[in-house]
Amino acid sequence: MKSLWLSRTTLIWTLLVAATLISWELGHGVGFDDARAAGAAILVVTFIKVRFVVLDFMEIRTAPRWMRALLEAWIVLCASILIGLFLS
């Protein structure tokens, strides 16, 4: 029972909460003087969070390789387009 809660899943949740608080700070002017850099950093942190949700909560880490490849490709593509649009 102990190992059910002291798990990788719980570690991932902790990281996701930490990443949320970091992006919150970035959104309130901490860390970067330049709002463009802060915004790009927020989007990078956001898609790192998305990747953890996909790989660990959705269990795509252990899904068939083509499925993982497809979802990872979506994450990279979507993040790149959004960061590009934000900075344009």
Added chain:
Amino acid sequence: MSEEAAAISSAAPSVAPSETRHVPGEGGIWVLIGGDLVLFSVLFIVFLTMRAEQLPLFEQGRAQLNQGWGLVNTLLMLSSSWFVATAIRAARLQLAGVVARCFGAALACGAGFVVVKFFEYGEKISAGLTLTTNDFFMLYFIYTGIHLIHVTIGMGVLTFLVSYSRSGGFTGDKMRNLESGASFWHLVDLLWIVLFALLYLLGGA
């Protein structure tokens, strides 16, 4: 704890041999998830395109949002997803009581999310900010509304899973059904993570 259970719970699932790789849930649910990801990708792109065209208006709109509500809802979504992921792991250990309670906790977080959204919408509408105020608030209400529909459907699924999981026997089809519901709920979480960044956090530029 049995040897098998220990093996499952300690699995750091970075390298699974090909025979143990499996699609979590039904194939059909992944078609739905894939379709939703494509749809929301378009919505995200539309948002940033319109934002670039009307930057001062979007900046002003963002400043009028209550960012604290956004943060609370993000933490609720992440926690509900964590409970759901833990429920799936507990199901593999055949811990029926824990599974039902975890789904129940996830459902409670989902309900909290809806309550916060209700207050948030109320706050905006009573301040005269509605769908027709400007392009920022049009997108804000449409995007969070579409997401809220997903939350509501997901809560229906979680309600079903609470009672469905009480009887235990998590193998075959039953396990697959649990995974399907879980995958959908994680999608709801994932979409909110991006919406939170786009609507509430991105500033300046």
